Amino acid sequence: MPRIGVFVCQCGNNIAATVDTKKVAEEMKKLPGVVYTCDYKFMCSSPGQDMLRQAIKENKLDGLIVSACSPHMHEKTFRKAAEAAGLNPYQCEITNIREQCSWVHHDTTKAVGTVKSIDLTRMTIERLKKNRPLKKIKIPVKKRALVIGGGIAGIQAALDIADGGREVILVEKEPSIGGNMARLSETFPTMDCSQCILTPKMVEAELNENITLLTYSEVEKVDGYIGNFTVQIKRKSKFVDEERCTGCGECIEKCPFKTESAFELGLAKRKVIYTPFPQSVPNVPVIDAPNCPKIQKDKCGACAIVCGPKCIDFKMEDKIVTEEVGAIVVATGYQLMPNERFGEYGYGRIKDVISGMQFERLASSSGPTGGEIRRPSDGKVPQNVVFIQCVGSRDEKKGVSYCSKVCCMYTAKHTMLYKHKVHDGQSYVFYMDIRSGGKRYEEFVRKAIEHDDAMYLRGRVSRVYEKDGKVIVQGADTLSGSQVEIEADMVVLATAIVSREGADTLAQKLGIGYDKYKFYNEYHPKLRPVETVTAGIFLAGTCMGPMDIPESVAQGSAAASKVLALFSADEMAREPITAGVNKTTCNACWDCVTACPYSAIERESVKDRQGNIVKWLARVNEGVCQGCGVCVAACRSKSVDLRGYTDEQVFAAINSF
Amino acid sequence: MKIPYYPGCTLNTFAKSFDESARDAASAIGFEMAELKQWNCCGATFPLTPDNLIALSAPAKVLSNAGKEGDTLTTLCSVCYNVLKRTNKVLRDNREKRATINGFIEEEYDGSVNVLHFLEVLRDKVGFDKVKAAVKRPLAGIKTGAYYGCMLLRPFEDMGIDNAERPTVFENLLKALGAEPVEFPNRIECCGAHLAMNNEEVVTKLSGNVMTSAVGSGAELIVTSCPLCQYNLEKSQDKVVSSTPGYTGVPVIYFTQALGLALGQPIESLGFEKNVTDVMPLLKKKGIV
Numbered sequence: 015m016p017r018i019g020v021f022v023c024q025c026g027n028n029i030a031a032t033v034d035t036k037k038v039a040e041e042m043k044k045l046p047g048v049v050y051t052c053d054y055k056f057m058c059s060s061p062g063q064d065m066l067r068q069a070i071k072e073n074k075l076d077g078l079i080v081s082a083c084s085p086h087m088h089e090k091t092f093r094k095a096a097e098a099a100g101l102n103p104y105q106c107e108i109t110n111i112r113e114q115c116s117w118v119h120h121d122t123t124k125a126v127g128t129v130k131s132i133d134l135t136r137m138t139i140e141r142l143k144k145n146r147p148l149k150k151i152k153i154p155v156k157k158r159a160l161v162i163g164g165g166i167a168g169i170q171a172a173l174d175i176a177d178g179g180r181e182v183i184l185v186e187k188e189p190s191i192g193g194n195m196a197r198l199s200e201t202f203p204t205m206d207c208s209q210c211i212l213t214p215k216m217v218e219a220e221l222n223e224n225i226t227l228l229t230y231s232e233v234e235k236v237d238g239y240i241g242n243f244t245v246q247i248k249r250k251s252k253f254v255d256e257e258r259c260t261g262c263g264e265c266i267e268k269c270p271f272k273t274e275s276a277f278e279l280g281l282a283k284r285k286v287i288y289t290p291f292p293q294s295v296p297n298v299p300v301i302d303a304p305n306c307p308k309i310q311k312d313k314c315g316a317c318a319i320v321c322g323p324k325c326i327d328f329k330m331e332d333k334i335v336t337e338e339v340g341a342i343v344v345a346t347g348y349q350l351m352p353n354e355r356f357g358e359y360g361y362g363r364i365k366d367v368i369s370g371m372q373f374e375r376l377a378s379s380s381g382p383t384g385g386e387i388r389r390p391s392d393g394k395v396p397q398n399v400v401f402i403q404c405v406g407s408r409d410e411k412k413g414v415s416y417c418s419k420v421c422c423m424y425t426a427k428h429t430m431l432y433k434h435k436v437h438d439g440q441s442y443v444f445y446m447d448i449r450s451g452g453k454r455y456e457e458f459v460r461k462a463i464e465h466d467d468a469m470y471l472r473g474r475v476s477r478v479y480e481k482d483g484k485v486i487v488q489g490a491d492t493l494s495g496s497q498v499e500i501e502a503d504m505v506v507l508a509t510a511i512v513s514r515e516g517a518d519t520l521a522q523k524l525g526i527g528y529d530k531y532k533f534y535n536e537y538h539p540k541l542r543p544v545e546t547v548t549a550g551i552f553l554a555g556t557c558m559g560p561m562d563i564p565e566s567v568a569q570g571s572a573a574a575s576k577v578l579a580l581f582s583a584d585e586m587a588r589e590p591i592t593a594g595v596n597k598t599t600c601n602a603c604w605d606c607v608t609a610c611p612y613s614a615i616e617r618e619s620v621k622d623r624q625g626n627i628v629k630w631l632a633r634v635n636e637g638v639c640q641g642c643g644v645c646v647a648a649c650r651s652k653s654v655d656l657r658g659y660t661d662e663q664v665f666a667a668i669n670s671f
Numbered sequence: 672m673k674i675p676y677y678p679g680c681t682l683n684t685f686a687k688s689f690d691e692s693a694r695d696a697a698s699a700i701g702f703e704m705a706e707l708k709q710w711n712c713c714g715a716t717f718p719l720t721p722d723n724l725i726a727l728s729a730p731a732k733v734l735s736n737a738g739k740e741g742d743t744l745t746t747l748c749s750v751c752y753n754v755l756k757r758t759n760k761v762l763r764d765n766r767e768k769r770a771t772i773n774g775f776i777e778e779e780y781d782g783s784v785n786v787l788h789f790l791e792v793l794r795d796k797v798g799f800d801k802v803k804a805a806v807k808r809p810l811a812g813i814k815t816g817a818y819y820g821c822m823l824l825r826p827f828e829d830m831g832i833d834n835a836e837r838p839t840v841f842e843n844l845l846k847a848l849g850a851e852p853v854e855f856p857n858r859i860e861c862c863g864a865h866l867a868m869n870n871e872e873v874v875t876k877l878s879g880n881v882m883t884s885a886v887g888s889g890a891e892l893i894v895t896s897c898p899l900c901q902y903n904l905e906k907s908q909d910k911v912v913s914s915t916p917g918y919t920g921v922p923v924i925y926f927t928q929a930l931g932l933a934l935g936q937p938i939e940s941l942g943f944e945k946n947v948t949d950v951m952p953l954l955k956k957k958g959i960v
């Protein structure tokens with residue numbers, strides 16, 4: 015006969031308001047196998063846990079139930095307490111009588127809540143009776159990390175992991191690390207120049223001997239599981255030997271062909287052999303093959319002639335390298351929503367309607383105008399500039415429903431930069447609300463308004479069109495209730511921050527989740543903000559959603575600390591809630607293989623003594639299995655069971671209802 | 672080809688020339704606009720409160736009548752088009768509302784009729800190249816501003832005739848007719864619409880903006896697709912001329928009149944004399960008549 019204890023929690027008034035916990039405890043005492051019951055104000059508190067441990071010892075309990083909040087909250091807490099009292103932790107089960115009972119019932123006579131809590135607890139007791147003690151799974155850990163994306167978030171993560179003494183491979187798809195921050199001129203709220211604070215970090219990442227930089231590279235394939243990932247990385251051909259290149263720049267100088275610079279967002283051209291920007295790390299040029307006449311039609315070849323160390327190789331090919339790592343940090347960042355979607359603002363049609371990021375380039379001292387604010391159409395210094403906020407953000411119909419979070423701030427920054435450079439210029443800002451939550455952020459916006467004379471107009475713009483060399487902006491000023499028309503020289507759109515193109519394909523390779531906007535999902539938005547549901551894969555920065563530099567950096571460090579914690583032991587323990595295949599009944603239909611969202615099920619062959627294959631079987635890789643149970647439902651021959659949630663346990667629970 | 676056609680009240684009375692020029696143009700191209708055997712007013716506004724179902728019963732009746740005569744229904748007036756198309760969507764997509772409305776009008780209509788504006792018929796069923804082939808009197812050299820107004824395009828998800836911010840259908844038709852379309856900033860702004868009844872000032876201002884913006888962009892002629900736009904523009908003309916220095920007015924005609932003209936219909940049949948503004952001097956100047 016089992017010896018089960020039942021502990022019913024009042025959770026202050028959270029449960030006790032609609033559930034008679036004492037009654038629940040008394041009723042449970044009557045069930046066969048239950049030898050001890052009680053109710054208590056806060057089971058998770060220190061005295062509550064003491065009580066639990068003591069009761070286990072005094073009553074020689076071999077299993078226990080805590081009827082309290084969701085197992086997501088405290089299952090771990092109580093299992094630890096049970097383990098401390100000498101029990102197998104998986105002999106402790108939780109009944110959720112808070113989220114699934116007391117919180118949804120409002121009957122203060124407690125009739126409904128009490129009956130339901132009794133039913134739920136009884137079901138858990140019957141399930142517990144069929145429990146088998148489980149043991150944590152131990153897996154070895156490879157103590158090297160992969161960071162995908164070399165923006166500020168990825169750089170920070172790589173540097174911190176490297177400083178912790180572990181090897182890092184930093185994969186960046188562009189020829190240089192730096193990401194979007196490399197494009198910024200000065201940064202809110204302190205107005206320090208972006209290059210000045212970013213470049214040292216980029217160089218540090220290059221020089222740190224624990225960091226291997228793989229630029230112009232992308233992740234092709236990811237196999238394995240926490241502690242043991244095998245990653246295939248495609249190294250796109252740069253046509254330049256990285257080892258020998260001295261970064262002298264002769265080749266760039268001599269290349270006779272130019273094309274649109276993606277880094278400058280259409281505001282300037284670059285050579286066909288190029289580094290995206292002067293401070294690029296590594297300072298090794300790449301050849302833009304589709305635009306190179308030598309590679310396409312065997313004409314030119316100027317760069318190879320002038321290159322001193324002879325490191326240009328037009329025949330160089332893409333390479334796949336394979337790396338084994340124990341953890342992955344994803345920091346692939348963001349892009350801006352294509353403005354062409356907003357016909358009313360004339361973007362893409364009217365040259366002097368630009369995006370906020372293009373404005374950054376105009377304001378940047380290393381940008382196409384050397385930091386002078388000049389409009390793209392005719393290079394004139396604009397005297398009136400209109401900034402339109404929330405373009406695509408907070409606009410479910412045409413754009414996205416969320417707030418892009420940084421544009422209120424960078425628009426204020428832009429008005430300041432503009433005023434500092436064009437003293438007699440006037441800026442206008444059309445806004446919906448000003449969102450300036452953050453340390454010294456509100457003060458920053460006030461400064462733009464009060465000190466730098468930015469004219470803030472609360473309302474939307476309905477139309478932007480060209481007339482006699484001016485850009486006419488029609489909009490509403492909802493505070494004065496009037497329509498306004500501004501003859502501007504240039505219009506800057508604060509376009510929504512969206513996920514990177516291809517974010518979904520990468521997520522599928524990694525087996526991590528994403529939301530409807532293709533931003534990656536954190537495990538828990540509050541309590542586990544840099545983890546994903548796939549163990550061993552962490553997130554940092556704007557690939558999760560809009561955020562500014564301070565937040566991206568904080569997340570990079572947070573992800574690094576998670577990685578270092580994982581690497582602190584040689585082996586890691588995992589929850590044993592995994593699927594297992596019954597080898598005698600499995601008939602190798604592979605339904606489970608197709609069903610498993612984590613590709614955790616492998617095909618295993620059984621051989622006879624002569625080495626002939628006699629049978630195929632499904633086998634669950636415990637390192638990968640997340641215990642979701644999909645395979646259990648998919649298996650036609652009922653050959654898969656989920657430890658801790660076996661069919662036997664589930665049916666026992668249902669039968670007792 | 673025979674297409675069931677809903678003229679609507681205004682085209683049956685006040686805007687006869689819109690209706691007649693369209694019918695004649697259709698037969699010149701080679702199809703027939705077959706007026707519904709039975710029809711009533713569409714209600715002339717699509718209700719903004721979602722539970723105002725009674726306002727949908729009139730257009731629902733029109734649609735259900737159309738359903739008995741074919742699977743498409745075409746109309747010319749932008750307002751009728753707007754009301755019918757949106758009502759049809761409600762009837763097609765919302766089972767509950769459909770049941771209530773059908774119960775009220777005692778019909779069994781399921782929203783299956785395809786509501787098309789005459790412009791869509793020309794573009795998608797006939798094809799602008801075919802229209803072009805039928806042109807006998809090209810409107811060569813006439814810089815023409817196509818005025819869309821709002822009802823034809825918005826709300827975009829319901830109307831879907833064209834991109835609501837950068838439409839092209841009208842301009843493409845004008846090109847087929849040999850005219851020179853000019854895109855002007857206010858071509859999709861409101862003319863003041865029903866405020867014509869109680870706030871003339873606003874109408875004069877908005878319609879004035881449309882016309883001066885068109886002329887400012889070089890237009891010598893404006894074409895419309897809506898009797899209310901046509902009315903507001905023409906009605907405001909004199910006031911705008913007197914209050915806007917340098918602006919001397921611009922003729923405004925229905926696009927079907929322009930179509931008939933290009934197709935070589937007799938000038939007398941196009942109803943220009945019913946327009947407030949006189950297009951004849953322009954046509955003479957351009958050597959078209």
Ligand SMILES: Cc1cc2nc3c(=O)[nH]c(=O)nc-3n(C[C@H](O)[C@H](O)[C@H](O)COP(=O)(O)OP(=O)(O)OC[C@H]3O[C@@H](n4cnc5c(N)ncnc54)[C@H](O)[C@@H]3O)c2cc1C
Nearest residue numbers: 163165166167187193194201202346347348555556562563
């Ligand atoms: C106009 C504008 C002005 C701004 N001004 C400020 C400011 O003043 N202050 C401030 O705090 N914040 C500002 N921000 C926000 C700031 O840009 C971001 O917070 C920051 O750049 C986010 O860094 P990240 O590393 O998350 O992403 P990113 O900078 O986007 O970096 C991601 C990196 O990953 C790489 N990558 C992407 N996909 C892959 C892949 N599949 N494989 C390999 N590599 C990949 C990319 O090439 C890129 O290098 C501004 C934003 C905008 C739009």
Ligand code: SF4
Nearest residue numbers: 407417418419421422
């Ligand atoms: S940060 Fe400001 S401008 Fe950007 S979407 Fe949010 S409210 Fe709009």
Ligand code: SF4
Nearest residue numbers: 610639640642643645
């Ligand atoms: S429980 Fe889920 S993760 Fe594990 S093998 Fe089954 S389907 Fe795959």
